[in-house]
Amino acid sequence: MNCKFGIVVAAAALALCACGNQEQSKVQPVAEAAKPAVSKSLVVYYSQTGATKKLAEIFQKAKNADVFELAMVTPYPSTYDSTIDAVAAQRQTKLWPALVNTKADLAKYDTVYLGYPIMFGSFAPPIYTFLASNDLSGKVVVPFCTYGSGGRKASAAELKTLEPNANVTLAYGISNKRITAENGAEVAAKEVEGFFADLAAGKTDEMLMGGYTEQRPLTAEDSAVFAAATKDYAYLKLAPLSVATQVVAGTNFLFVCTTSGFNRPPTETMVKIFKPLPGRGEPELIVMEK
Ligand SMILES: Cc1cc2nc3c(=O)[nH]c(=O)nc-3n(C[C@H](O)[C@H](O)[C@H](O)COP(=O)(O)O)c2cc1C
Known part of the structure; x- marks a missing residue:
């Protein structure tokens, strides 16, 4: 394994092992029957191997939202090492990948749920393409992600920097291992429900850290x-x-x-x-x- 990307590489390896069935992104038809006449929220997401897609479906159902799945013109290769190399090159050059569907009609939405896998500690490159092509000013943007070991807070912080005129909220994240487990959809749906309660109560990450004891030596x-x-x-x-x-x-x-x-x-x-x-x-x- 190429170790130059440290934890990122290892986290990705673990995650990719966890989901042997690589599935490339496809543009998803929105379930027309399930939508209310006027939908005020949109789930925008990218998923390479299906974990974030599973989470996006939970957000979509919970909010009866419309869906905009980001699909790359040239999808990442199906092997892990090649994906690492491709993402590393994109991050280095900042030449973000072309998308099949770059521009979303955001005018009719006040809330965007933005979902992505963590890659190299922050969002996957297709999200940069989306952000460069769409104006999120004035929108409530709720980030959600899947990861090998982490990246939720760091990616939300980067989103706030890139979209200073959007109201970027608390982010939700779940590990690949947990969401791809047999009962993963159920576990995530329950957590997402709690996450929405925290959002509605205006909780911040700092507030969620409340109620812990002081740090102490391990028993x-x-x-x-x-x-x-x-x-x-x-x-x-x-x-x-x-x-x-x-x-x-x-x-x-x-x-x-x-x-x-x-x-x-x-x-x-x-x-x-x-x-x-x-x-x-x-x-x-x-x-x-x-
Ligand atoms: C190129 C690449 C880089 C990754 N970098 C990280 C990382 O920095 N931190 C982490 O926790 N997971 C990392 N991962 C793991 C993914 O975030 C995780 O497998 C995610 O659930 C994949 O989502 P998907 O199935 O929707 O594509 C990486 C995966 C790949 C392929």
């Missing part, structure tokens, strides 16, 4: 939770330093860690892990981000 039980949730993420070379917890229906753990995968110097990161109530499943990594 043996914390270490066991961490080991169980990160067993598929060895390539990130995570070393937990301390932990805080939040009791929900189960327990959220926020580990302060160092990550040093691919011979990179250790950098500090946060790893959020959810441990369900006893008998309701194994601890799982929710996101890794600062």
